[in-house]
Amino acid sequence: MSEGDRLSELAKRRGFFNQTAAAYGGVAGFYTYGPQGAALKDNIEAAWRDRYVTREGHMEIDAPTVLPEPVFEASGHVETFTDMLVECVECGESHRADHLVEDHPESTVEDAEALPNEEVGELIADHDIDCPACGTPLAEEPVEDFNLMFETNIGPGSSSPGYLRPETAQGIFVDFPQWAEYARNQLPFGVAQIGKAYRNEISPRKSIIRVREFSQAELEHFVDPDDEPPLERVEDVEIPLYSVAQQQGEGSVKEMTVREAVDEGVVDSPWLAYYLGISKEWYERIGVDMDRFRYRQHLAGELSHYASECWDAESELGGDWVELTGFATRGTYDLDKHAEYTGEDFSVFQQYDEPVTVERPTVDPEMSYLGPEFGNAAADIVAELEALAERDPDAFDAEAVTVELDGETYEIPTEKTGFAVEEVTESGEHVTPHIIEPSFGVGRLIYTALAHSYREDEIDGDQRTRLALPPEVAPTTVGVFPLMDKDGLGERARKLASELRAAGLEVTYDDSGAIGRRYRRQDEVGTPFCVTVDYDTLEAETVTVRERDSTDQVRVPIAELPATLSGLRDGDITFDDI
């Protein structure tokens, strides 16, 4: 069995995740997290929130999953988040129109997706391309877009179309003016969101790695282009970089510190470097194996339309590299687009440290002259004069100013333009923030944490399966067992379990079968610690605490147990400290 098969089997059997609605035949690309999986997901999201929101001082919001169509017209998703399809009338098969054209032997087109649909349709006709399935000519068939967004209607009727968001980010961008106001217009600030996103994938694959509904944890960090990240906090962190140069050259990953990566220009944006640094430590914290991890830079052709630089955090799963996180510089693209489509202000007024006085050339044309002289053209001439004053104030040194409009040349006496150079005091400027975006796929983090912590080893000659999950993210922190369910041990153990729950610990109680079987059960779901109530407990109020990975045991007084276990979970102490 492959790694993926073993993991899927364990996931289903132990309640991490399973295919949704299997009783109805299942539906591709949808998975349900069971009790263990939901708990693991909660813990990973909490660790993310702790690192990327709380400790960075960012804010977290929660936007709707449905947004009206105009939002995605602005973001470009309606237009570009599509595949080109052509449908055969004869057999009903749909084909990728751009690929039919590219694959045709006589075709010289290499990137048909970049062409308009009509043009691709013409190419299909020109080359007499037939349906690959049944051979019917496709020349007459229209080339249509298949949009990967799920479409819906807001309210009754179809007058108000909407889409399920394909990324949580747009929910942050559309209300940017609100967040800027909340941040008292002080850049930089970050807005984070953990939530569901939806993509109607043509072909969902590989368990929960590619699904149609998934959780994202996204941070949109809005920065002034002049802002610098606090690089010193992570400058010594070693990060495995697989740059474009390395991908096209030796093909090997290069370890370097965050500082080196910036100084040597391997990572262009210091902000991205900063997030690569803190994220490497975070991945380790939730159980990603650093020997199966790398940061890979996007090649030029991979970059999305809005990004100038992008690095993916990738984990190795069953021999494949899978994207966990995209770290992208989105520039001002999204805010510009939403500003353009709404007419609202998506910028921030940045006050200078000190007001600056600048000389600004202005014009104040004498309309009583221009009007009669130039008639209909007068208004356009004024606009041109204003532009000229800003562009080339020296032009006003002469006796007359010449402007060209629609091929006509007009000469205006300089004295009629009201040209002057004014001293203006500016206290700041409007800045459209640049966006630094780390975008995490939660399901892939969960899958990686499981795959990378999966172990098969031997205890006293017996094989066991365990998940070496970090205690912080393990679904259950402690299993509580009576050594046997008699002589009052069960009662004492049940009481202890509820005491530990009251102390805020995630506890499982189990009294079935032999003690070893119960340990193995907890090993298999990654429970890091098990507490056993035995006969000595009744005498001395102590229990044994058993550690998952080493199977070592120590005796601990019950009175100290809540603090000890909390400390172990939170990483304040290690098992050896007890």
Next chain:
RNA sequence: GCGCGGAUGGUCUAGUGGUAGGACAUGAGCUUCCCAAGCUCAUAGCCCGGGUUCAAUUCCCGGUCCGCGCACCA
């Protein structure tokens, strides 16, 4: 979406034109003083639809889902 392969209790599987057997797991009980022991009993299964047939879990067709390769992955 294309091609290839697959689908039998919760899991892993055997097998069959006459409705299915095992292992593990699970539950009850016995046993058991710290790592999947043993014994007894119990629960539980042929993906869906159509066709062929007296009879289909089995053969054929279609679908759904899963895996792999291709494509896709803003």
